[in-house]
Amino acid sequence: MFELKIPKSRVGVLIGKKGETKRLVEKNTKCKLEVSEEGDVIVYGNSVDEFICESVIKAIGRGFNPIKALNLVNEEYLLEVISIKEFTGNSDKKFRRIKARLIGTKGKARKVIERLTSCDMVVFGKTVSLIGKIEMIGIARKGVEKLLSGSPHGNVYGFIENEIRKIKTK
Numbered sequence: 001m002f003e004l005k006i007p008k009s010r011v012g013v014l015i016g017k018k019g020e021t022k023r024l025v026e027k028n029t030k031c032k033l034e035v036s037e038e039g040d041v042i043v044y045g046n047s048v049d050e051f052i053c054e055s056v057i058k059a060i061g062r063g064f065n066p067i068k069a070l071n072l073v074n075e076e077y078l079l080e081v082i083s084i085k086e087f088t089g090n091s092d093k094k095f096r097r098i099k100a101r102l103i104g105t106k107g108k109a110r111k112v113i114e115r116l117t118s119c120d121m122v123v124f125g126k127t128v129s130l131i132g133k134i135e136m137i138g139i140a141r142k143g144v145e146k147l148l149s150g151s152p153h154g155n156v157y158g159f160i161e162n163e164i165r166k167i168k169t170k
Contacts, residue, residue, distance in 0.1 A: 004040075006041060008038060021066045025053065029053035062129040063129065078133075080130040084098060
């Protein structure tokens with residue numbers, strides 16, 4: 001058994017209509033969940049199943065659609081959570097600017113990273129989260145970190161393409 005907390009605004013998403021999502025998560029992770037209105041989640045199961053369930057719940061809490069979060073049941077997939085505040089400090093103006101840069105006009109930057117790496121990306125609150133296959137998640141993370149550090153979009157996309165080419169030639 002272990003406990004974790006998700007944002008109050010994501011409790012309804014975790015539970016779903018008439019508890020459907022909660023039951024789906026329980027079925028796929030072989031765990032039992034208790035969810036409070038405040039966002040406290042208690043997970044019961046064996047340690048391996050609990051570990052998988054924790055990733056799924058964290059992903060839902062970080063803004064992912066529950067169906068995409070359930071990809072984490074597959075051992076080939078990982079969840080990465082990156083704090084935007086680590087790159088912006090306490091400046092709200094810088095935070096808003098960098099967050100907007102990361103998403104791009106009409107979501108273009110986010111979509112390009114998702115398309116190139118086959119990873120799902122969500123910018124929620126003060127974090128950017130990624131779900132993807134193990135070999136691609138590291139590339140996506142480095143690309144996101146480069147954008148957060150101020151690298152031009154074109155350079156980041158080129159970096160991602162080069163890294164993927166390296167993997168494919170191995």
